[in-house]
Amino acid sequence: MKQSFSSEAALTRFAQDVAMALKPGDCLLLRGDLGAGKSTFARAAIRTLAGDPAGKLEVPSPTFTLVQTYDLRLPVSHFDLYRLGDPDELDELGLTDALAEGIALVEWPERAESRLPANSILFEIEETGESADGREVTIAGPAEFMARLERSLAMRAFLQAHGRGDWFRRFLLGDASTRAYETVERGSDLLILMNAPRRPDGPPVRDGKPYSQIAHLAEDILPFVAIGRHLAEAGFRAPQIHAFDLDQGFVLLEHLGSDGVLDENRTPLPDRYAAAVDCLAAMHARDWPHRLEVDGRAYAIADFDRDAFLIETELLTDWFLPRISGRKSSADAVSVFRDLWMELFAIVDAGEKTLLMRDFHSPNIIWDGSAEGVARIGLIDFQDAMIGSTAYDVASVIQDARVDIPSSLQNTLLDRYCAARTAQGGFDEAAFRLAFAILAAQRATKILGIFVRLDERDGKPAYLGHIPRLQAYLRESLAHPALAGLAAWYDKYGILDAGIGPRQ
Incomplete structure (x- = not known):
C-alpha cells in the first residue's frame, strides 16, 4: 500500500489513523532518511493513543536513551536505534516485553532488522x-494488520465525506460484540463514530441457520439506524444520526453524554432507575410497527419467537453446565431443560407485546438531568430489538446483570412500573408479574452462558465476576410457583451454587 501526502498535517492525520488501527503486539518499523518524517509520524501516533488532540504531550526523541515508554490505554515503547551498538542490545532494551502488552514504534530498524519480529509492519517514508x-x-505488513488499517482509513474517508475529515479521533470503547466506538472531536464539538462491520453469519448451529439468525441479532447497521430514527420520532431520546453508510457499517451520531444511572462507586441511583422504568412504561403504552424503512431499504423487526427464546436459554447447557460439570451436557438433561422452557415460553408469548430493546441496563442508559420526562433517559443500544413481551426490558433493568440491585429496590421499581401501566388502563398486572419472573430467569440463564463463552471462546475472563450476581437473581426469579419445575432442574445440576474462576 502506498499513501501520498502534500503536507505535514496530512502525514500527521495519517499517523493518527494508523494509531487507531493498532492492537497489542504490533511492531511498527519506521524507515527513512534523516528529516523524512519518522519522528513526526511517531509523535502523532503516540499523541493519538494518549487522546491528546492539542499536542501537549511531550514526545522527546529517544536518540540518546534509545527507548522511551508511555503508559497509555495501549502501552507504547518508542525506540530509536540510530546509536545501537550491536543488534544483541535490543534484548536489553525490552522489545519483547513491550510487545507482550503494547506496541512498539522503531526508528532506524535497519540497525537491528535481523532481531526484529518477523511479523513487523514496515512504514517506508520518503520525500x-x-x-x-x-x-x-509505503506500508507492508501482515494481511490482518493491513485489513485493520484499511478499515481505519475508510473511517477517515467517511468522516471526510461528511465534513469532519480533520476531526480528532479518540478510542471510546469496544463491547462484547464486533462493534467499536470512537469519539470524533474538534474544539467543543463532539460526536460518536460507530464502527460496526457486517457480522459474519458463522457456521450453522441448527436447521441450517447460524446462531445470529436464530437469535435475531443485527448483522449490519440497518436495524440501528431504522429503530433509532423511529424511537426519536416517537419522542424518546435515541441519539440523532448525522450520517451513516449502510454498506460499510459506519454511523456518525450524537454524543448523549457520559452520565449514567450509577454513582462513582457503581451503586444504583434509585431516582435514575425509577426514571428508566418510567421510560419503559411510556414506551410500552405505544403501538410499534413491525416494518421500518431507511433510504428505500425495508427492515422487518423480528418477533421474539420460540426459537430465539430457546437458543438463548440453551447457552447455559452449551457453555455453563459443561464448564461446571467438566463434560458435555447429556441429551436427557437438555431435553428436559428445553421442555420446561417451552412451557414457559407459551405463557409469555400469549401476553402483551411491545418493542423490546433487549439490553436495557446500566451500561446502555445515559442520564440527562437537565431534560424532563422520558428525555432524561438516553437510549444507545437497540440494534437487536424485537417485538416481544413487555416484561423483557423491565427484567433487564431491574435485575441489572452488571450491578447489584437490592431486592428492596427491585420491588420498588417493579411496583412503580405496574402502577404506571395500571394508570394507563387495560393492564393485566398478574400476567405481567408472571412474565417478569419467567423472563428474568430466562435472561439470567442466557447471560450465564454468554459470560462463560466470553471467557472460553473470546479470552475475556472479567465477565465471570458477574456470575454470583446472576445466580442470586435466578434464585429470586425461580421462587415463583410457576417456575418450580425449572427450579428443581437448576437445583439438580447445581447451577445456582457453582463457583467459576478463569481457566488456567
Missing part, C-alpha cells in the same frame, strides 16, 4: 520532491 513537506509512505 517526494514535489514540495518541502511532500511525503510518500
Whole structure:
C-alpha cells in the first residue's frame, strides 16, 4: 500500500489513523532518511493513543536513551536505534516485553532488522520532491494488520465525506460484540463514530441457520439506524444520526453524554432507575410497527419467537453446565431443560407485546438531568430489538446483570412500573408479574452462558465476576410457583451454587 501526502498535517492525520488501527503486539518499523518524517509520524501516533488532540504531550526523541515508554490505554515503547551498538542490545532494551502488552514504534530498524519480529509492519517514508513537506509512505505488513488499517482509513474517508475529515479521533470503547466506538472531536464539538462491520453469519448451529439468525441479532447497521430514527420520532431520546453508510457499517451520531444511572462507586441511583422504568412504561403504552424503512431499504423487526427464546436459554447447557460439570451436557438433561422452557415460553408469548430493546441496563442508559420526562433517559443500544413481551426490558433493568440491585429496590421499581401501566388502563398486572419472573430467569440463564463463552471462546475472563450476581437473581426469579419445575432442574445440576474462576 502506498499513501501520498502534500503536507505535514496530512502525514500527521495519517499517523493518527494508523494509531487507531493498532492492537497489542504490533511492531511498527519506521524507515527513512534523516528529516523524512519518522519522528513526526511517531509523535502523532503516540499523541493519538494518549487522546491528546492539542499536542501537549511531550514526545522527546529517544536518540540518546534509545527507548522511551508511555503508559497509555495501549502501552507504547518508542525506540530509536540510530546509536545501537550491536543488534544483541535490543534484548536489553525490552522489545519483547513491550510487545507482550503494547506496541512498539522503531526508528532506524535497519540497525537491528535481523532481531526484529518477523511479523513487523514496515512504514517506508520518503520525500517526494514535489514540495518541502511532500511525503510518500509505503506500508507492508501482515494481511490482518493491513485489513485493520484499511478499515481505519475508510473511517477517515467517511468522516471526510461528511465534513469532519480533520476531526480528532479518540478510542471510546469496544463491547462484547464486533462493534467499536470512537469519539470524533474538534474544539467543543463532539460526536460518536460507530464502527460496526457486517457480522459474519458463522457456521450453522441448527436447521441450517447460524446462531445470529436464530437469535435475531443485527448483522449490519440497518436495524440501528431504522429503530433509532423511529424511537426519536416517537419522542424518546435515541441519539440523532448525522450520517451513516449502510454498506460499510459506519454511523456518525450524537454524543448523549457520559452520565449514567450509577454513582462513582457503581451503586444504583434509585431516582435514575425509577426514571428508566418510567421510560419503559411510556414506551410500552405505544403501538410499534413491525416494518421500518431507511433510504428505500425495508427492515422487518423480528418477533421474539420460540426459537430465539430457546437458543438463548440453551447457552447455559452449551457453555455453563459443561464448564461446571467438566463434560458435555447429556441429551436427557437438555431435553428436559428445553421442555420446561417451552412451557414457559407459551405463557409469555400469549401476553402483551411491545418493542423490546433487549439490553436495557446500566451500561446502555445515559442520564440527562437537565431534560424532563422520558428525555432524561438516553437510549444507545437497540440494534437487536424485537417485538416481544413487555416484561423483557423491565427484567433487564431491574435485575441489572452488571450491578447489584437490592431486592428492596427491585420491588420498588417493579411496583412503580405496574402502577404506571395500571394508570394507563387495560393492564393485566398478574400476567405481567408472571412474565417478569419467567423472563428474568430466562435472561439470567442466557447471560450465564454468554459470560462463560466470553471467557472460553473470546479470552475475556472479567465477565465471570458477574456470575454470583446472576445466580442470586435466578434464585429470586425461580421462587415463583410457576417456575418450580425449572427450579428443581437448576437445583439438580447445581447451577445456582457453582463457583467459576478463569481457566488456567
